[in-house]
Amino acid sequence: MKYMATYDLMETMRVTNQWLGATAQAMGAFPAVGNANPFFKMLGAWGEVTERSFSRMVTKPDWNIASVVGEDGRDHLVDVEVTVAKAFGDLIHFKVDDRPTKDRKILLVAPMSGHYATLLRSTVVSLLPDAEVYTTDWHNARDIPVSEGKFDVEDYTLYLVDFLRELGPDTHVIAVCQPAPLALAATAYLAEEDPSAQPRSLTLIGGPIDPDAAATDVTDFGRRITMGQLEESAIQRVGFKYKGVGRKVYPGLLQLSSFMSMNAERHSTAFSEQIMRVAQDEAQEHDKHNRFYDEYLSVMDMTAEFYLSTVERIFKGREIADNRFVVNGKPVDMSKITSVAVKSVEGSEDDISAPGQCIAALDLCTGLPDDKKASHVEPGAGHYGIFAGKSWRKNIRPLVLEFIDANSDVPKSNVAPLKKKKA
Structure with missing residues (x-):
């Protein structure tokens, strides 16, 4: 696991999902299909939520404390x-x-x-x-x-x-x-x-x-895991995309998968409900779901x-x-x-x-x-x-x-x- 290729593979998967989301969102936004077929409405909604989620994973949030x-x-x-x-x-x-x-x-x-x-x-x-x-x-x-x-x-x-x-x-x-x-x-x-x-x-x-x-x-x-097991399963080297190339880290994307798996059913339900809200034009840019997950999905390497x-x-x-x-x-x-x-x-x-x-x-x-x-x-x-x-x-x-x-x-x-x- 301690290889740049593994780190870059995870980043490739993230970018691919972000691209798929953006593509689906664009397809659902075509005027010719916008309201004619509910499938495209759902496709666009899925794309919007997916693109936003995967792009947040590598974005450092702003403090947003104006006054x-x-x-x-x-x-x-x-x-x-x-x-x-x-x-x-x-x-x-x-x-x-x-x-x-x-x-x-x-x-x-x-x-x-x-x-x-x-x-x-x-x-x-x-x-x-x-x-x-x-x-x-x-x-x-x-x-x-x-x-x-x-x-x-x-x-x-x-x-x-x-x-x-x-x-x-x-x-x-x-x-x-x-x-x-x-x-x-x-x-x-x-x-x-x-x-x-x-x-x-x-x-x-x-x-x-x-x-x-x-x-x-x-x-x-x-208590369960040994230090050798932990190092082998959790540690990777930063890939060529970032300034820390070659540094050994516990990647944020790997941490996030661990966070999500602990409450997988709750997170799955939250995203399914958000997709439906977007499809029904009930979601807002800074609604409760987006406020929470914009922060929760933003992870950093240790x-x-x-x-x-x-x-x-x-x-x-x-x-x-x-x-x-x-x-x-x-x-x-x-x-x-x-x-x-x-x-x-x-x-x-x-x-x-x-x-x-x-x-x-x-x-x-x-x-x-x-x-x-x-x-x-x-x-x-x-x-x-x-x-x-x-x-x-x-x-x-x-x-x-x-x-x-x-x-x-x-x-x-x-x-x-x-x-x-x-x-």
Whole structure:
């Protein structure tokens, strides 16, 4: 599987299906057959949905955050600015024009798990009125030349360390899903290496701190498969079409097939119903189906070393859960976190990171006082709901902002001692 030909074959199949969809859509649009025969109406509808779906698979979505309403009641334009540019990902800032700087400064750590950071668009929108929002914008590995080197879980952690140093100690971190254990590790790393750069608080949402705390299909898969099997079945080399030609990756298209297969019947029904809506002229450009699948189908390649090291070290080896994680040759001790407030958020119906996996972070922080620890389990919430759905909007977001405000004061350990005046 680790060949460019396999990667290019998948891309060829995608382009072929996109072309078939576009051709069918054009045939169904001929005036002579448009309303005369329902077959052509259905053919055109199938083509429209198919062409859109397969073209989205290689398109990075836009943030599409035009403005935010300020306290003055006016709409303020939002500019996406790159604060730190790096090879495998940038730190970006959603700058609200003509608005006083907010006291809350939030770093939203986006997952690198197949989708772009824009998966957190609704999370960003919900936080913008009340905070200065920054996020990690990870790059598609297919577009990164081999000359840039590797990128694994240790490199990811060091990227977070650099971003936190850039933002300063008045930052509040919210890590969503996959990066939760690495955000915890980055905080512990700073506690020893650069205490003054530690954030004020760390909110971990639905992350696999201890994957064995509660079994899910994800953790079961990690136990069943060997690393050799995983590398042979999942890793390919980027083909000749992209800048990262020759780089070993876990391709986005392969990830997408895995995502879709987990709920194949539901996705099949959704697309069948959308084709009927298009045929009956009931579909809209930005209807519920298109809004969801335009994002869901947009996938990115992960570097092979990041994917494999995540499975081997976070899930199989449980290095974070057992407090044995090493970054850049230095052991990372979670007990060194003594001033950063830590909160875990879980959904009772989360089938990706089940309740129990994320709250394990609090037990690891043995040097942190109990009044600096908090946890919340949202009843009836699934994985998506705890950071972007109804549960986030109605309940979790206010709780997270309360937690941030309660821990915004400068910790004593971060306050520089006053210099004595000379007599």
